[in-house]
Amino acid sequence: MAILRHWVVSIADRIEKYWSDERKPILVCNGGLSVSGLQHVGRLRGEIILVEAVRRVLEDRGWKTRHILVLYTQDPWKGKDAQLKVFKDANANRYIGWRLVDVPDPYGCCDNWVEHYWMDFGPYIKDFSEDVEVYTTTDLYRMDSMKKIIGEIIDRRRSVVEVLNKFRGRNPFPDSWMPFEPLCENCKRIDSSEAIHIDLDSYRVLYRCRFCGYEGVSSMENGKLYWRLEWPAIWKALDVGFEPYGKDHATPGGSRDSCIEIAREILRFKPPFGIPYEWVGYTVKGRDLGDMGSSDFIGFTPREWLMVAEPEVLRFYFLVNEPMKRVVLSLDQIYRYVDLYDRAERIFFDVESLDNKDELLLIKESYLLSTRFNPPPRLPFQLPYLHAVLLVQVLPVEDRVEAAIQRLKSTGILNYELESWEIDKLKVRLICADNWLKLCAPDEFKVKLLEYIPEDIARNLDDRDRYLLRILLDTLSVCVWSEQGIKDAMKSLTSKLSRSDQEKLFKSLYLILFGKPYGPRIAPFLSLMSRDVILSRLKSAVEYP
Numbered sequence: 001m002a003i004l005r006h007w008v009v010s011i012a013d014r015i016e017k018y019w020s021d022e023r024k025p026i027l028v029c030n031g032g033l034s035v036s037g038l039q040h041v042g043r044l045r046g047e048i049i050l051v052e053a054v055r056r057v058l059e060d061r062g063w064k065t066r067h068i069l070v071l072y073t074q075d076p077w078k079g080k081d082a083q084l085k086v087f088k089d090a091n092a093n094r095y096i097g098w099r100l101v102d103v104p105d106p107y108g109c110c111d112n113w114v115e116h117y118w119m120d121f122g123p124y125i126k127d128f129s130e131d132v133e134v135y136t137t138t139d140l141y142r143m144d145s146m147k148k149i150i151g152e153i154i155d156r157r158r159s160v161v162e163v164l165n166k167f168r169g170r171n172p173f174p175d176s177w178m179p180f181e182p183l184c185e186n187c188k189r190i191d192s193s194e195a196i197h198i199d200l201d202s203y204r205v206l207y208r209c210r211f212c213g214y215e216g217v218s219s220m221e222n223g224k225l226y227w228r229l230e231w232p233a234i235w236k237a238l239d240v241g242f243e244p245y246g247k248d249h250a251t252p253g254g255s256r257d258s259c260i261e262i263a264r265e266i267l268r269f270k271p272p273f274g275i276p277y278e279w280v281g282y283t284v285k286g287r288d289l290g291d292m293g294s295s296d297f298i299g300f301t302p303r304e305w306l307m308v309a310e311p312e313v314l315r316f317y318f319l320v321n322e323p324m325k326r327v328v329l330s331l332d333q334i335y336r337y338v339d340l341y342d343r344a345e346r347i348f349f350d351v352e353s354l355d356n357k358d359e360l361l362l363i364k365e366s367y368l369l370s371t372r373f374n375p376p377p378r379l380p381f382q383l384p385y386l387h388a389v390l391l392v393q394v395l396p397v398e399d400r401v402e403a404a405i406q407r408l409k410s411t412g413i414l415n416y417e418l419e420s421w422e423i424d425k426l427k428v429r430l431i432c433a434d435n436w437l438k439l440c441a442p443d444e445f446k447v448k449l450l451e452y453i454p455e456d457i458a459r460n461l462d463d464r465d466r467y468l469l470r471i472l473l474d475t476l477s478v479c480v481w482s483e484q485g486i487k488d489a490m491k492s493l494t495s496k497l498s499r500s501d502q503e504k505l506f507k508s509l510y511l512i513l514f515g516k517p518y519g520p521r522i523a524p525f526l527s528l529m530s531r532d533v534i535l536s537r538l539k540s541a542v543e544y545p
């Protein structure tokens with residue numbers, strides 16, 4: 001039987017094979033993003049986390065690598081409905097066709113559109129991948145290496161048209177077509193002008209604007225290449241050796257194929273090894289809102305993720321799922337991804353077993369990659385996310401970490417002294433859980449233990465309620481005060497009760513604890529509470545008045 005390899009390792013193998021004939025001294029791994037709106041976490045999948053993992057494997061094998069991220073800031077702003085909507089100004093459609101970097105910040109707090117939307121993504125990249133070098137296409141068009149490549153393309157424009165027309169079906173470019181899109185200095189559009197004459201020596205272009213009719217000369221630094229030429233030009237300028245790309249570019253005869261041919265036939269270099277990846281879906285309260293999308297403003301940002309969960313949880317999630325598999329993320333289910341990560345950690349440290357050998361390897365390697373080959377020395381103390389959610393609601397805000405440790409010890413969940421790195425982890429989890437409650441937790445996760453039983457609730461308990469609470473009190477008085485102990489005790493109690501008595505018991509239990517007929521899963525909650533508080537609460541309900 002073939003030995004399964006992690007898909008990241010397979011990609012690294014394929015890259016090594018691809019470059020075996022002309023090994024690069026430094027392998028440039030490149031990602032690209034258009035800052036057309038919301039910079040969502042889906043964009044971390046291919047361009048950041050996949051690249052970082054592949055780099056780690058290659059560096060482990062002795063390669064030198066760089067991770068570059070290109071922001072397509074020179075692209076025109078499309079003025080999609082969702083983009084228009086973020087402006088209070090009803091005349092925002094006047095920015096259509098402007099370079100993204102020229103569009104104003106709808107909120108007025110930054111210099112422009114790009115800077116505003118980059119704010120929730122750029123500063124957080126380092127939490128998901130180290131040493132990412134960010135370039136904008138606005139920067140690139142000012143670089144001499146890029147200018148030289150543009151010169152090559154202009155000089156060979158007849159052949160360029162020939163190659164491109166192979167991919168354009170019944171809509172070919174005319175022989176006279178100029179592969180450059182100048183900026184109109186009158187209306188600021190970059191998508192509307194026709195280049196009439198290009199002077200490479202002065203690096204200026206004579207153009208006529210189809211939108212406003214203006215005819216003038218502008219610097220080529222402000223314009224851009226037709227996008228199917230821009231991509232291979234960037235490969236060459238940055239000497240890209242590996243690049244993941246969104247699945248929309250992957251279709252045969254699609255944009256990537258034409259870029260590869262331009263690279264080989266016109267610019268005469270070996271194009272990068274590429275790997276396609278799937279989009280990331282977004283759900284809210286169980287409803288699938290479709291794929292995350294920047295210009296449609298669907299999804300949430302890395303900043304929002306880091307408020308509620310550790311970065312390695314997302315790294316693991318994207319690494320354990322193959323790149324062409326559609327995955328879905330939801331802020332209201334964040335605890336599920338954290339649980340998956342914690343389980344992987346237990347499996348990695350052989351504390352939890354798994355019969356399926358392939359799955360075992362996939363999980364162990366994904367975990368190791370998610371720690372950047374730097375796992376903790378042993379299995380850390382794990383506080384399940386939903387336990388953290390309960391804890392932050394029942395503990396005082398002051399000295400919360402200390403109080404949490406005390407509580408976890410007194411309830412038997414923790415039975416050894418934590419090392420400082422474990423305390424740091426615990427602290428982060430408590431902060432995340434607290435943020436999640438405040439920002440995105442569904443109501444059913446919000447609990448508040450009442451100080452005492454409200455008079456009307458106590459009075460309204462009937463004899464049967466009191467009887468059921470009494471046998472619960474008897475059971476809990478003698479059980480082991482741990483989640484498992486409580487769970488087992490309650491199970492053996494409720495298994496002897498009729499369905500309606502079970503419902504009655506839980507309803508009155510929730511009422512005397514929270515004042516509502518529903519609440520969190522009871523065993524984890526009780527196990528985090530002081531035994532005395534719970535038993536005396538039951539006692540006062542049973543003994544009322």
Ligand SMILES: [Zn+2]
Pocket residue numbers: 105107108109110111115116
């Ligand atoms: Zn702003």
Ligand SMILES: [Zn+2]
Pocket residue numbers: 184185186187188189192209210211212213214
């Ligand atoms: Zn114009």
